[in-house]
Amino acid sequence: MSANILLEAPLPPQAVKRRVVAYLGFGLLLVVVVLAFLGPLFATHDPTQANALEALQPPGARHWLGTNSYGGDIFSRVVSAARLDLFIGFASVASAFVIAAPLGTAVGYSRAWWASVTMRAMDFIQSFPVFILAMAIVSVRGPGTFNVILVIALLNVPIFVRLIRAEVLSLRERAFVDAARAVGNSGFRLVTRHIMPNALGPSIAQASANIGWALLLTAGLSFVGAGIRPPTPEWGTMIAEGAQNMITGEWWISLFPGLALGTAVLGFALAGDALRALLDVRARTV
Amino acid sequence: MTQPLLALEHLEVRFPTSRGESTVVDRVDLTIGRGEFFGLIGETGAGKSMTAWAAMGLVPPPGHISDGVVRFEGRDLLRAREDEQRRLRGQEMAVIVQNAKAALNPMLSIGKQIANAYRAHHDVTKREAYECAVDALGSVRMPDPPAKAEEYPHQLSGGMAQRALIALAMVNRPKLLIADEPTTGLDVTIQAEILDLMSERVASQGSSVWIITHDLAIVANYTERAAVMFAGQIIENGPTSDLFADPRHPYTRGLVEALQNERARGERLKVGGAPPDLVDRPSGCQFAYRCPIAEPQCHVTMPELSELAQRHYVRCLVAERLAREQTA
Numbered sequence: 001m002s003a004n005i006l007l008e009a010p011l012p013p014q015a016v017k018r019r020v021v022a023y024l025g026f027g028l029l030l031v032v033v034v035l036a037f038l039g040p041l042f043a044t045h046d047p048t049q050a051n052a053l054e055a056l057q058p059p060g061a062r063h064w065l066g067t068n069s070y071g072g073d074i075f076s077r078v079v080s081a082a083r084l085d086l087f088i089g090f091a092s093v094a095s096a097f098v099i100a101a102p103l104g105t106a107v108g109y110s111r112a113w114w115a116s117v118t119m120r121a122m123d124f125i126q127s128f129p130v131f132i133l134a135m136a137i138v139s140v141r142g143p144g145t146f147n148v149i150l151v152i153a154l155l156n157v158p159i160f161v162r163l164i165r166a167e168v169l170s171l172r173e174r175a176f177v178d179a180a181r182a183v184g185n186s187g188f189r190l191v192t193r194h195i196m197p198n199a200l201g202p203s204i205a206q207a208s209a210n211i212g213w214a215l216l217l218t219a220g221l222s223f224v225g226a227g228i229r230p231p232t233p234e235w236g237t238m239i240a241e242g243a244q245n246m247i248t249g250e251w252w253i254s255l256f257p258g259l260a261l262g263t264a265v266l267g268f269a270l271a272g273d274a275l276r277a278l279l280d281v282r283a284r285t286v
Numbered sequence: 287m288t289q290p291l292l293a294l295e296h297l298e299v300r301f302p303t304s305r306g307e308s309t310v311v312d313r314v315d316l317t318i319g320r321g322e323f324f325g326l327i328g329e330t331g332a333g334k335s336m337t338a339w340a341a342m343g344l345v346p347p348p349g350h351i352s353d354g355v356v357r358f359e360g361r362d363l364l365r366a367r368e369d370e371q372r373r374l375r376g377q378e379m380a381v382i383v384q385n386a387k388a389a390l391n392p393m394l395s396i397g398k399q400i401a402n403a404y405r406a407h408h409d410v411t412k413r414e415a416y417e418c419a420v421d422a423l424g425s426v427r428m429p430d431p432p433a434k435a436e437e438y439p440h441q442l443s444g445g446m447a448q449r450a451l452i453a454l455a456m457v458n459r460p461k462l463l464i465a466d467e468p469t470t471g472l473d474v475t476i477q478a479e480i481l482d483l484m485s486e487r488v489a490s491q492g493s494s495v496w497i498i499t500h501d502l503a504i505v506a507n508y509t510e511r512a513a514v515m516f517a518g519q520i521i522e523n524g525p526t527s528d529l530f531a532d533p534r535h536p537y538t539r540g541l542v543e544a545l546q547n548e549r550a551r552g553e554r555l556k557v558g559g560a561p562p563d564l565v566d567r568p569s570g571c572q573f574a575y576r577c578p579i580a581e582p583q584c585h586v587t588m589p590e591l592s593e594l595a596q597r598h599y600v601r602c603l604v605a606e607r608l609a610r611e612q613t614a
Contacts, residue, residue: 058421092397175388182342182383183403183454184376193402199394 009163018277025270032264036081045073047080047139056250066252068175070240074252078260081233085264088145089214092152093207099153100160101203105196107161108168117167122158130190131220138226152214159210160203167199185196205276212268219261289360290317291494292341292379297354299333299340300520307565310336310349312518318462318494325505325526326498327541328515330431331561334498337515338464342379343371358462378405380455382469386434390439396450397423398433404457411584426483431546445476452480456487463487465497469504481508493499502545506530511597514538517572518590519563520591524598534538534605536577569602 051071059066107115123132127243134151135270141147149165171177172195180194219236221227223243230232230241235257242253299311307402310332318324328334340351343363358374366374371534383389391399400419402414408415423431426449428557439447442547448468455463465484469477488495499505505512505526512596513523514537522535533539560578562568568575584603594609 122561175383175385176391178339178344178346179381179383179451180391180403180455181344182381183376183458184372184374184401184406186372186406189402189406193394194391198391 007212018274021270022274022277025071025267025272028267032082032267033087036086037083038196039079039082042079042167043073045076047072047076048231048232056245058250061254062106064119066250067254068238068253070231074238074256077233077238078235081235081238081257082260082264083229084145084232084234085215085218085261086211088149088218089211091267092149092214093156093211095153096112096156096210097160097203100157100164101196103157104161104164104203105168105199108165108199109172109191109195118161122161125154126158130217134152134217134221135224135226137276138221143226143229144213145228147220148221151221152217153158156210156214156218159206163203163206163272164199167202168195171195171198175247197255201279202276205272205279206269208272208273208275212265212272215261215265215268223249288319290357291320291322291359292318292496293355294337294341294358295355295357296354297337297340297356298510299336299345299349300352301349302355303565304405305565307352308350309567310518310564313354313520314515314520316520316523319492319607320461321488321492322494322511323509324486324494324496325509325512326496326515327349327500327505327512327612329500329561332515333518335466336400338381338498340382341464342375344375354395361532371405374505376403376460377458378460379462379464380458380460381464381466382448382451382455382468384470386451387442387444388452390447390453392439395436395438396442396454400435400450400454400457403454407458416460418457419453422454422457425456426450426453427479428453444472446474446478448472448480449483452483452487456491459491460493462496465495467499469499469501477504484508486543497537502541506545506586514541517567518564519572519601520599521573522599523591524595528595528598532598532602533611534598535602536579539574540578565571571601 047071051067053071054063054067055069057067057072061071063075065078067073103118107118134183137151137154139152140177177190177194180190187193218227218234219239220237222234223240225240228237230237238257239254239261242250245253263273294314294316296404297311297314298309300307300309302308310538314337316337325335326334336345336349339345341356343351343356345351351364358378363371363374369581394402396415397419400422401415404410404418405412410418420431420435428434428446428449434446434450439450442450463484469480472480481504484495484497489494493548497504497509509526511524512526512529513520514529514535515521515539522529522533522538529538530542533542562572562575568585570583570585570587571577571580571589574580577584581604587603589601589603589606591601592606594600594605600606
């Protein structure tokens, strides 16, 4: 892959490196997304089926990645979990974005008192250690997919609001906004047509990294029992399932879901970096 | 005298600073007639642009218009309702700012931007508005208007962007076009094309142009009447020919002589130095501390604009005295 790039154009080494990293990110992302859509098709066993006779088998021909303490097939569980994990990641970040886009734009554009009040509310949310807050909310509302999405969305809103507000603050002083105002655009048109579309670029790049972060948080919550409950396949839950087996040498139970999680997070992080470079019109470096 | 198109009466704009209020526009009186090409000259920070934005009722916060009246065709613009003000902006008066590239929305093609501006004031379909936009680009002599309409601001050269901006400002056929340093950063041949284009619009549409610049050559070549601004005040205002042939204020004389000295070196009045402190203004004439012919009284009494020749107003005690001595 990299050889082709080197042949077609005399790019500087840094640009080549950035391209390779970008392709790697999008490649990993593609694998994870395909798994999310088609995962169950690859599964060799029923991911939730317990089978006491085949418990704790090491990776082999019958169970490619081994089995866990109740005989569940790790491979089938890892590929099936992609759908739920990615759904939680996308749904939470997307809902945060949908709330934060108009809110961040309004807060950035307005000079009224409620804009500062909103920002102090964002400070309030962000002043808690993320994981502690997430655990506290889930323990009040109870575990489950919907509550995990809700919590992660809540934690993501301030991040996007800040990012969009910062963009709007600088955009609102830009000459083209003055010019648009001077030709008679109303405040609403100014915000929706001229300011908001220009303010969302950095957030879109941020969203990719935040989905990776949401995956980690989901896994973390599940690991401590505040997220998705076993036997539903979910990477964090599965890492927890194998935790006590690590000491006795059954490493495969936790390792493979961990690798899947790490790969997905890395994919989103690299893709986020590449998107950031791509969406910056002035400096298309990828 | 017929009613002027735009009249600023005692307009005052203030900005709060940590040390107190800064008066960036100080009791400015100006009129612009129909079909007139008017120039406003002044050094950086003299308050030229702020006067223009105030005339449109768009002083950027935290600045505010603290006093004065803006009349457009006799209507009090500052006390008009918000939707009436908005109708006036764009449809009756429009502004062209310096650095055209920054003044265009990077996310919209220029055709769409012009169409949006048209639709802000006309009830037409998107398609019709877009056709108007292409026509507008043609009227500013943009080569291949349909193709250029699809381009984005970053694809245009500085001169092309400035044309696009003029098309954007002119699409609603405003009666007054305010051009704030419209040719800064453009090379000389393109400067001339842009200015010719604007004076052509004045002639063909009967619009007025108010050009704001620090380039005296532009004022000398294109305007019929001009005013000189210093420290937020109009210090001299008159027909361009008089202003250049017979400048009365020492600051104007310094500027005009500096322009002539580019051709012939000789003795000239030096008017260099920094602008005065606008928060804690000096008493008397604002220019006195830099003035080569200042008299003791200049540091005490603030001169008012007075008509020293026909339609030629000057804010200078010494010039007033000289004019009196001449007639006596």
